[in-house]
Amino acid sequence: MLEPSGKSLEIVIHADKLGNLSYVNIDCNANSEPVPELIQVKGPAYHVFVSQGLAP
Numbered sequence: 001m002l003e004p005s006g007k008s009l010e011i012v013i014h015a016d017k018l019g020n021l022s023y024v025n026i027d028c029n030a031n032s033e034p035v036p037e038l039i040q041v042k043g044p045a046y047h048v049f050v051s052q053g054l055a056p
Contacts, residue, residue: 003042007033015051 002009012025028035 002028002036003040006042009035009039009041 007029010025010027010030012027014022014024016022026035
């Protein structure tokens with residue numbers, strides 16, 4: 001969550017078949033709003049999905 005708005009910030013990291021960083025997506029409110037220039041985070045980050053090939 002972003003302060004003070006309470007909007008969500010999504011950071012999605014993509015890897016290629018060799019496990020190398022391919023690209024990063026950063027979206028605000030499911031890409032419905034621009035990402036703010038100044039980001040203040042409220043609370044800890046959480047994982048929604050982690051590929052079995054990336055995490056033990």
